[in-house]
Amino acid sequence: MQVNKYFTNIFIILTLFLSFNTYNTCYAQASVRIKDISALSGNREYQIIGYGLVTGLNGTGDKSEMSLEMIKGMFRNLGMELSDSQVASKNSAAVIVTSMLPGYGRPGEFIDVTISSIGDAKSLQGGVLLPTMLKANDGNIYAVAQGAVSVGGFESGSSGSAKGVQKNHLTVGYISKGATVERGVDDKFAKSGKFSILLQEKDLILSRKVKEAIDQRYGMGWAAITNPGQIEVTIPRGLSDDPVSFAANIENLTLKIEEPNRVVINERTGTVIVGNNVRISKTAISHNGIKIAVGDDNKQNGDKKNAVQGTLIGVEAETTVDDLVTALNAVGATPKDLIAIFQALNAAGALHGELKLM
Numbered sequence: 514m515q516v517n518k519y520f521t522n523i524f525i526i527l528t529l530f531l532s533f534n535t536y537n538t539c540y541a542q543a544s545v546r547i548k549d550i551s552a553l554s555g556n557r558e559y560q561i562i563g564y565g566l567v568t569g570l571n572g573t574g575d576k577s578e579m580s581l582e583m584i585k586g587m588f589r590n591l592g593m594e595l596s597d598s599q600v601a602s603k604n605s606a607a608v609i610v611t612s613m614l615p616g617y618g619r620p621g622e623f624i625d626v627t628i629s630s631i632g633d634a635k636s637l638q639g640g641v642l643l644p645t646m647l648k649a650n651d652g653n654i655y656a657v658a659q660g661a662v663s664v665g666g667f668e669s670g671s672s673g674s675a676k677g678v679q680k681n682h683l684t685v686g687y688i689s690k691g692a693t694v695e696r697g698v699d700d701k702f703a704k705s706g707k708f709s710i711l712l713q714e715k716d717l718i719l720s721r722k723v724k725e726a727i728d729q730r731y732g733m734g735w736a737a738i739t740n741p742g743q744i745e746v747t748i749p750r751g752l753s754d755d756p757v758s759f760a761a762n763i764e765n766l767t768l769k770i771e772e773p774n775r776v777v778i779n780e781r782t783g784t785v786i787v788g789n790n791v792r793i794s795k796t797a798i799s800h801n802g803i804k805i806a807v808g809d810d811n812k813q814n815g816d817k818k819n820a821v822q823g824t825l826i827g828v829e830a831e832t833t834v835d836d837l838v839t840a841l842n843a844v845g846a847t848p849k850d851l852i853a854i855f856q857a858l859n860a861a862g863a864l865h866g867e868l869k870l871m
């Protein structure tokens with residue numbers, strides 16, 4: 514039976530991944546740094562936003578009322594009064610400018626900005642963003658953005674009635690290091706003599722392992738679990754003059770964590786990633802003419818019936834996903850079938866792992 518080439522590639526990756534981990538049990542646990550699975554409190558970003566004008570467009574801008582008022586207001590600030598008839602070009606566009614101000618940001622630093630059209634402009638290609646003030650929720654100006662806009666695409670027109678060719682999205686642009694920080698964030702690391710380690714996963718066992726790693730290195734009493742996924746660390750008095758170095762040493766501590774029992778599915782692309790320890794318990798599924806029976810004695814019976822029916826899949830109870838994938842591949846299931854089957858197994862409680870949809 515011919516199998517879809519794309520589907521075959523997915524199964525090859527799954528089979529190699531699962532087989533490798535089956536025969537190499539030493540990979541059941543991974544050694545990671547605390548830094549790899551967490552972030553420190555205070556290392557956050559702040560959203561800043563502003564509105565402005567992109568000029569220099571080749572007739573692909575907008576002539577909305579908002580854009581006209583912005584252009585007239587800009588020239589008014591420069592000492593020139595313009596009428597509506599004098600602002601007739603579509604070589605400019607009204608835009609929203611957004612960026613993320615890093616924690617501990619200081620004046621003079623450069624940050625990236627994203628520009629998006631808020632009118633009926635067709636493209637920002639070739640445009641230049643005029644100086645735009647970026648504010649935070651407190652109303653203060655924290656950065657000023659300007660520069661040539663990169664849209665990462667193009668639009669080529671053609672004569673006659675034939676349509677042009679467009680690549681990527683042309684009404685959203687980007688300026689690398691396009692904003693200068695004018696006002697710093699009033700952050701000071703560990704100013705209370707403490708800082709928190711924020712784990713990416715709010716896991717109780719992982720929180721305990723991080724605390725134990727700190728206790729083993731520095732002794733008891735410096736680390737305390739305040740919430741699942743949050744460990745508060747007290748800076749020793751002798752290191753209070755250099756809390757950053759102390760935090761860096763803690764971030765560099767290593768610990769062993771178990772690989773997650775997880776199946777990740779991206780329905781848009783058909784991508785499926787399966788963890789090493791995901792198993793399937795006794796169950797039976799029928800999907801699009803494919804019958805799946807998972808049970809203590811189903812494998813032998815299933816092999817016999819497959820010879821006759823060609824659609825019944827029999828696998829043993831507490832089997833790995835590798836066995837199921839191999840059986841599905843044998844009958845020519847599609848990527849859509851695979852995704853639907855995993856979702857059904859999870860709904861039935863037979864998939865021993867977390868199912869995550871993207």
